[in-house]
Each structure stands twice: as structure tokens, then as C-alpha cells.
Amino acid sequence: MPQTLKTTDIIATGLMTFALFLGAGNIIFPPFLGHMAGTELIVAMLGFLLTGVGLPLLGVIACARAGGGLEKLTAIFPPKVALTFAVVLFLAIGPLFASPRTAVVSYELGLLPFMSGPSTLSLALFSVAFFAIALYLALFPGRLIETVGKLITPLLVVVLVVIAVGAFLFPQGEAGAATESMISQGFFNGFREGYQTMDTLGALVFGVVIINAIQNKGVTDTRQVARYTFIAGLIASVGLSLVYLVLGYIGSTSHQLVAAPQNGAEIISLFVNAVFGSWGKVVLAITVILACLTTAIGLLSACGEYFSRVFPALNYRSWVILCALASALIANVGLNTLLKVTIPALLIIYPVAIALIMVTLLKSWMGNPKRVMTCVLIPVGLISIVEGLHAAGLSFVGPAYDLLAYLPLQKEGLVWLLPGVLGGVLGMLTSVRSSDVAKPVQG
Known part of the structure; x- marks a missing residue:
């Protein structure tokens, strides 16, 4: 069996990874951020690229170093905590939020422009058809590189290039005025908007999909698998950065359109109609449906892989079918409702995911990684829960939320950062002391 990938397979794996990440949120959030940022686009995009590209790349690297997906990374948690976090994350990135969003965005940008107006029936029928196609392709995870990396993604890239050329040859105006919040906190607004792409969470989910795709090509050496996973993540990061910058530019120059x-979604639709x-x-329609379809395939595949291992009463195919049915059903609530419900969940999950990635990447320098993770997770988790419940409008967390105002970076959405760093430092210091005590006296 071959131990290395051909250059074409390496590129195809990178394109597959790019396509897995490039989904609904990646298309609709950059132009909206660009519209709000206007002349402050560069500052806002720096924050967006940090959470939309930088953290997902670190997540892929963390999966490669751990030799697997989320299960490998959460092995540092107590078993019940690891299971709870993983199930919540897979439900969020799968049938509850991210997966249904792929169908809704495809409907609003791909099908709705050809209709006289939206209807409940048309959305329902489209959702069923969309997830039927995604389900068919997700049932064969060993063919993902061929179906996604070598077939669908190249077509998607061509269409994206056409849109990018149109954006720069036929701009629809100059950059508009930035909102007040963008002038004062453009970077942090971009940072928070990057949450909604869900790409950092996606990295923890897609890590095992990428690794399995590489192993299905005959690569079994763990170092080679890690190396190819890193290359795939790097290719995807470059591609995503270019797409985000183009879409952000379209949004910043679209004030005359809307x-x-x-x-x-509204910005992109009006821009493409004006230019083409x-x-x-x-x-x-081709761009959005292809982008969202590849992400839906990856999400269904990842959820099926995970749930079939953790809850083996149902096999991979059964879980994929179940997730597809749930996604098709939830998609019918519509885009705006999904976006509103997603934000509180992301405020709870995202900081914990970031902490998990950072500890995984740095644990080789830690005397006791589990202790460090515990010291980081407790403050980050508690603060994130308060932030998320407050964003959901639950008043009983009001007193706790008011206390967070005494910590730095609350307005910037990073109130968990300093407590998490201090917790990590405390964990490392106590690990050093424990290891020092355990050492035999030399002499």
C-alpha cells in the first residue's frame, strides 16, 4: 500500500478541506460585516480572519497532532464532561444549527431569486431535495476526495473566481461609512462575527473526516497523515482568506445597492444581479448550492462517524440518515430564526473549543495537561454559559452577567480570555510544583 499521496491527491485533499469549510456562514457573514465596516474593512477583516481562518487552521493542526478528531482532543477531559461537550458540539455543528443553515441559505440565494416569493411549501420541498443529495454522497465517506475534492470543488472555485473578477472590474460604489461600533471596535466585531462561520467548531468535526479521507488513500504512517492534514488545512486557509476578502469588499462597496x-444573503444577491x-x-445559485452542499456532506459524514462510535446501537448509515432528516426538518424555520438561535449557543461553545485547541497544541510543554485544562475550563466554561444564557434573553443570569462587567474585554466579547489565561498559568504552576515534589533528591 502506498505511504505517500500523489501531488494531485494532495491538492484534491486541500480542495476538499476548503469545500468542507466553505458553507452557508462563510458566504453570508463576510459581506454583511463588510457593509457595516465600510471604510474600516481592513481592521474588521483582520478580526474576522483570526476566528474564521486562523483558529480553524489551528483546530486542524490540533486534530493532526492528536491523531484524530474531537474524541482524541477531549480525552484530556473527564469522561462525562468529554461526552457532554462532544455531543453538544456535534449537535450544534450538525442537525441543530449549521447543517440546516446550509439548506436555508441555498434556498434563499439559489432558488428564491427564480421565484415570485418565498413559501413554506417550496422551502420544505427544497430542504428535502437538498439533503437527499447530501445524504447520498455522505453515505460513501471513502469517496469524499473524488466527489468533493476532484469534482465539485473545482467547479465551485471557477464560479468564485468569476464573482471575484466581477467585484473588482465592476465595483458597485466606493466603500461606505462605517457604523459607530465598527469605528470604535471594528477588530472585535470582526472577531465575534467569525464565530458565526462555525469554522473553529467545524475544524474539530472535520478533522477526523480529513484524516479518514487520507487514510482511505492508503497512507497509514501517523506522521505522514499529520503532514498531509496540515497541508490540506493550509490550502483551505488560503482559499478561505481570499474568499472572505472578496466578499467583505463586496459588502463594503454595496451601500448604493442596499x-x-x-x-x-441580500447583499450578495443584489450585487450579483447588478454585475451579471x-x-x-x-x-x-451554482456558487451557493455547491458551497453549502459540500459542507452539508461533510457535516453529515462527521456526525455519522462520531455518533456511530459513541452510540453503536445505530450504524454509520443510520445516523447519517437520522441527521439528514433532522436537518431537513429544522431548516424550515428559516434563515433569520436560525441565526438568532445560533448566537447564544456559539457564545457557550466557542470559547471552550478555543481553549481546547490551545491546550492541545501546547500540552507537550505542560507537566500536567489535564490539570491545566481543568483550570482553564472552569472559568471559561462558567463565563461562557452566563454570556450565552444572557444573549438568549434569560433574565435569571442578570446578576452574574453584571458581575462580569468588572472584568476586562466584556464589551469586546472576550470577557472569558483573561480568566482562561490566568487559569492556564495557575494550572502550569501547580503542575510544576507537583512534578518537583515527585522528583527524587539527587545527591
Whole structure:
């Protein structure tokens, strides 16, 4: 069996990884952020790229170093905590939020422009058809590199290039004025908007999909698998950065097209129609449906892989079918409702995921990684729960939320950062002391 990948397979794996990440949120959030940022686009995009590209790349690297997906990373947690966190994350990135969003965005940007108006029936029928296709392709995870990396993604890249060329050759105006919040906190607003791509969570989920795809090509050496996983993540990061910058630029120069858009989907739809005319609807439909379809395939595959291992009463195919049915059902609530519900969940999950990635990457320098993780997880987890429940409008957490105002970076959405860092330092110091005590006296 071959121990190395051909160059074409390496590129295809990178394109597959790029396509897995490039989904609904990646298309609708950058233009909306760009519209709000206007002349402050560069500062806002730096924050967005940090959470939308930098952290996902670190997540892929963490999975590669751990030799697997989320289960390997959460082995540092107590078993019950690891299981709870993993199940919540897979439900969020799968059938509850991210997976249904792929169908809804595809419907609003891909199908709705060809219709006289939205309807409950058309959304329901589209959701069923969309997830039927995604389900068919996800049932064969060993073919992901061929179906996604070598077939679907190249077509997606071509269409994205067409949109990028149109953005720079036919700009629809100059950069508009930035909102007040973008002038004062553009970087941190971009940082928080990057949460909603869910790519950092996706990295923990897709890590095992990428690794399995590489191993299915005959690569069994763990170092080689880690190396190819890193290369795939790097290719995906470059591609995502370029897409985000183009979409952000479109949003910042779209003020003449739309003064107060409801979401990024509206901006992209109006821009493509203005630049490409009637053909713009076709270009947009192909772009969005392909991008969202590849992400849906990856999410279904990852959820099926995980749940079939943890809850083996159902096999991989059964879990994939169940997740597809749940995703198709939840997609019918609509885009705006999904976005509102997603934010509180992300405020709870994201900081914990970031802490997990950082500890995994640095644990070779730690005397007791489990102790460090515990010291980080307790403050980060508690603060994140309060932030998320407050964002959900639950008043009983009001007193606890008010106490967080005494900590730095609350307005910036990073109130958990300093307590997490201090917890990590405490964990490392106590680990050093424990190891020093355990050492025999030399002499």
C-alpha cells in the first residue's frame, strides 16, 4: 500500500478541506460585516480572519497532532464532561444549527431569486431535495476526495473566481461609512462575527473526516497523515482568506445597492444581479448550492462517524440518515430564526473549543495537561454559559452577567480570555510544583 499521496491527491485533499469549510456562514457573514465596516474593512477583516481562518487552521493542526478528531482532543477531559461537550458540539455543528443553515441559505440565494416569493411549501420541498443529495454522497465517506475534492470543488472555485473578477472590474460604489461600533471596535466585531462561520467548531468535526479521507488513500504512517492534514488545512486557509476578502469588499462597496440589509444573503444577491444581470442568478445559485452542499456532506459524514462510535446501537448509515432528516426538518424555520438561535449557543461553545485547541497544541510543554485544562475550563466554561444564557434573553443570569462587567474585554466579547489565561498559568504552576515534589533528591 502506498505511504505517500500523489501531488494531485494532495491538492484534491486541500480542495476538499476548503469545500468542507466553505458553507452557508462563510458566504453570508463576510459581506454583511463588510457593509457595516465600510471604510474600516481592513481592521474588521483582520478580526474576522483570526476566528474564521486562523483558529480553524489551528483546530486542524490540533486534530493532526492528536491523531484524530474531537474524541482524541477531549480525552484530556473527564469522561462525562468529554461526552457532554462532544455531543453538544456535534449537535450544534450538525442537525441543530449549521447543517440546516446550509439548506436555508441555498434556498434563499439559489432558488428564491427564480421565484415570485418565498413559501413554506417550496422551502420544505427544497430542504428535502437538498439533503437527499447530501445524504447520498455522505453515505460513501471513502469517496469524499473524488466527489468533493476532484469534482465539485473545482467547479465551485471557477464560479468564485468569476464573482471575484466581477467585484473588482465592476465595483458597485466606493466603500461606505462605517457604523459607530465598527469605528470604535471594528477588530472585535470582526472577531465575534467569525464565530458565526462555525469554522473553529467545524475544524474539530472535520478533522477526523480529513484524516479518514487520507487514510482511505492508503497512507497509514501517523506522521505522514499529520503532514498531509496540515497541508490540506493550509490550502483551505488560503482559499478561505481570499474568499472572505472578496466578499467583505463586496459588502463594503454595496451601500448604493442596499442601505440597510437584513443579512449578507441580500447583499450578495443584489450585487450579483447588478454585475451579471439575469445570468447573475444562475452564477449565484451554482456558487451557493455547491458551497453549502459540500459542507452539508461533510457535516453529515462527521456526525455519522462520531455518533456511530459513541452510540453503536445505530450504524454509520443510520445516523447519517437520522441527521439528514433532522436537518431537513429544522431548516424550515428559516434563515433569520436560525441565526438568532445560533448566537447564544456559539457564545457557550466557542470559547471552550478555543481553549481546547490551545491546550492541545501546547500540552507537550505542560507537566500536567489535564490539570491545566481543568483550570482553564472552569472559568471559561462558567463565563461562557452566563454570556450565552444572557444573549438568549434569560433574565435569571442578570446578576452574574453584571458581575462580569468588572472584568476586562466584556464589551469586546472576550470577557472569558483573561480568566482562561490566568487559569492556564495557575494550572502550569501547580503542575510544576507537583512534578518537583515527585522528583527524587539527587545527591
